[in-house]
Amino acid sequence: MEINIASPNNVGWVQSKLDKIHIDYLWKIIEEGKKKNLSFKGELAGHVSNSFEITDTDDWFFKNVLHQLITAFYNSSGNAHPSNKSDFRNNYIIRLEKFWANYQYKHEFNPPHNHSGIYAFVIWMKIPYTSEDQKKLKFLDGVKDTAKRAGEFEFLYTNLLGDIASTIPYPMNPELEGTIVLFPAQFMHCVYPFYNCDEPRISLSGNLMVSHTV
Numbered sequence: 001m002e003i004n005i006a007s008p009n010n011v012g013w014v015q016s017k018l019d020k021i022h023i024d025y026l027w028k029i030i031e032e033g034k035k036k037n038l039s040f041k042g043e044l045a046g047h048v049s050n051s052f053e054i055t056d057t058d059d060w061f062f063k064n065v066l067h068q069l070i071t072a073f074y075n076s077s078g079n080a081h082p083s084n085k086s087d088f089r090n091n092y093i094i095r096l097e098k099f100w101a102n103y104q105y106k107h108e109f110n111p112p113h114n115h116s117g118i119y120a121f122v123i124w125m126k127i128p129y130t131s132e133d134q135k136k137l138k139f140l141d142g143v144k145d146t147a148k149r150a151g152e153f154e155f156l157y158t159n160l161l162g163d164i165a166s167t168i169p170y171p172m173n174p175e176l177e178g179t180i181v182l183f184p185a186q187f188m189h190c191v192y193p194f195y196n197c198d199e200p201r202i203s204l205s206g207n208l209m210v211s212h213t214v
Helices: 020-036 057-076
Strands: 003-006 013-017 050-053 092-104 110-113 119-126 153-158 164-170 179-184 189-191 201-212
Touching (some): 003 057, 013 057, 020 050, 020 119, 020 201, 057 179
Antiparallel strands (some): 003 013, 013 179, 050 092, 092 201, 119 179, 119 201, 153 164
């Protein structure tokens, strides 16, 4: 599994393309989560039809994927975690506390938000459209291309005054399926609605927390 580091002139993130064994495992626990049908909508900012809990059985995904990504972020950040709110002076562990699936349909969206914990991540499992096609929507005629965000995921950076100073979009297309992005939990981000597609956009998200050992 190849891991890539993104380091803009601010806090960055890590990104990786998951292997087939990881993808197969995720689809398996998605199906298990569907059967349990434990809604997660009340925990989220998103305006999404269906969000439900999934379970990382025996911490398999944490051990085989998330731990490597956390280590990559830590090493690329001068041996530092991204939060100043957690106490790392004593023995600690990082654990996956919340894990959920999002089935987002056309016109639905996730407004700008961040997550609890120290790290968060998103995994794109199914993307039934392309950002290029979304940019051709009739109602976007006359809008400059750099402002067309239909269907995209976007990171939001603030300046010292707290204003949105820049944005880093992730254009969506099926080639991004199986990609995981892990980032500091306080990192603001959003997901724009898509149109003219009746299939759901399926993504997974999770929050990683700090716990102290005895």
